[in-house]
Amino acid sequence: MRRMAGESRNSRLQRQVVELILDRGLGPGAPLPTEAELTAGLGVSRNSVREALKALQALDIVEIRHGHGTYVGRASLTPLVDGLTFRTLTRHAGDPGALAGILQIREVLEEGLVGRAAETLTEAQLRRLERIVARMEAARLAGRPFPELDRAFHELLYAPLGNALVPELLGVFWTVFSRVARARGWTDDPAPGTTVGRHRDIVTALRARDVAGARRAMAVHFRGIEARAAQESRGVG
Numbered sequence: 001m002r003r004m005a006g007e008s009r010n011s012r013l014q015r016q017v018v019e020l021i022l023d024r025g026l027g028p029g030a031p032l033p034t035e036a037e038l039t040a041g042l043g044v045s046r047n048s049v050r051e052a053l054k055a056l057q058a059l060d061i062v063e064i065r066h067g068h069g070t071y072v073g074r075a076s077l078t079p080l081v082d083g084l085t086f087r088t089l090t091r092h093a094g095d096p097g098a099l100a101g102i103l104q105i106r107e108v109l110e111e112g113l114v115g116r117a118a119e120t121l122t123e124a125q126l127r128r129l130e131r132i133v134a135r136m137e138a139a140r141l142a143g144r145p146f147p148e149l150d151r152a153f154h155e156l157l158y159a160p161l162g163n164a165l166v167p168e169l170l171g172v173f174w175t176v177f178s179r180v181a182r183a184r185g186w187t188d189d190p191a192p193g194t195t196v197g198r199h200r201d202i203v204t205a206l207r208a209r210d211v212a213g214a215r216r217a218m219a220v221h222f223r224g225i226e227a228r229a230a231q232e233s234r235g236v237g
Contacts, residue, residue, distance in 0.1 A: 009044075013052035016042055018061060021072055032062065032070045077172050084176045089183055099180060099229045106173040107222040113158050113166065114202070114218045115211040120160040128156055129203050136199060140192040147178070147189075153199055157206075177229075190228065198224060 017038070026032070033041065038049045053070055056062040063073045088099060121129075132153045139146040151174055158166045189195055198221040205213035 009048065010051055010055060013042060013044060013048060014056055017052055017056060021061075026072045028072050028074050030072045032072065034069065077168050081172050081175050081179075084172065085179045088176060088180050099177060100226065102173055102176055103222065103226050103229065106170065107219070107226075109166075109169065110154070110222070111215050111218050113161065114206075114214045116161055117157050118206050118209055118211045118214045121157075121206055122160070125156065125160060126203065126207055129153060129206070132156065133196065133199050133203055136192075136196045140196055145188045146192070150195070150199070157202075190231075191224075194224060 017032075020041075021032070032038070035046055035049050035053075039046045042049065053062055053064060057064050057073070059079050060073045060076045063071045065071060084102060088102065132149055136146045136149050136153075139149065154170055154174075155167050158170070198217065201217040202214060202221065205217050
């Protein structure tokens with residue numbers, strides 16, 4: 001196996017372990033060869049194997065169960081959440097663009113997907129979305145924040161697409177935004193009534209099977225999120 005230019009020994013070993021998993025068609029939870037077998041098979045020291053496995057564990061590619069062995073991991077997006085959170089928090093606290101890139105990616109994703117959702121949502125699913133919006137309004141009237149209802153709305157919106165990666169990716173962006181907001185001490189939504197109204201507009205367009213209208217409503221929703229993030233970054237009340 002030819003070593004790539006600039007590739008460290010540890011990186012090379014990680015790549016070899018990944019290739020072994022793929023070549024053998026091992027799925028999540030499947031046992032990997034023992035450290036001794038990997039050492040012999042890869043022609044490296046046991047310590048080198050351990051370092052490579054620890055690095056892959058951090059990426060959720062392998063799972064090390066002490067006393068039991070090493071298994072193929074779930075390959076979740078948790079490392080991406082941690083990396084994006086760190087990347088965003090290391091930007092200057094007053095930089096209005098700290099979250100802009102993440103929000104723009106989520107906006108592009110959701111504007112594209114909401115058109116498909118408009119064509120696939122059933123009557124029962126539309127009613128569930130309307131009930132979530134009603135619960136948002138009730139929370140607003142009671143003076144309670146409703147971030148979990150907001151998240152549930154977006155998760156339910158794309159459930160009919162049957163793409164398991166969509167809620168995972170949306171969850172990444174949602175979690176990063178929440179972590180950054182908490183770390184920076186941002187306030188609760190300063191305009192909850194507007195937020196409720198924007199979600200209601202999305203449902204109205206969906207019920208009418210208005211693809212263009214649903215995309216416009218989603219774009220308006222994200223303009224509000226981006227404006228709020230910029231305002232909080234500037235420390236404006």
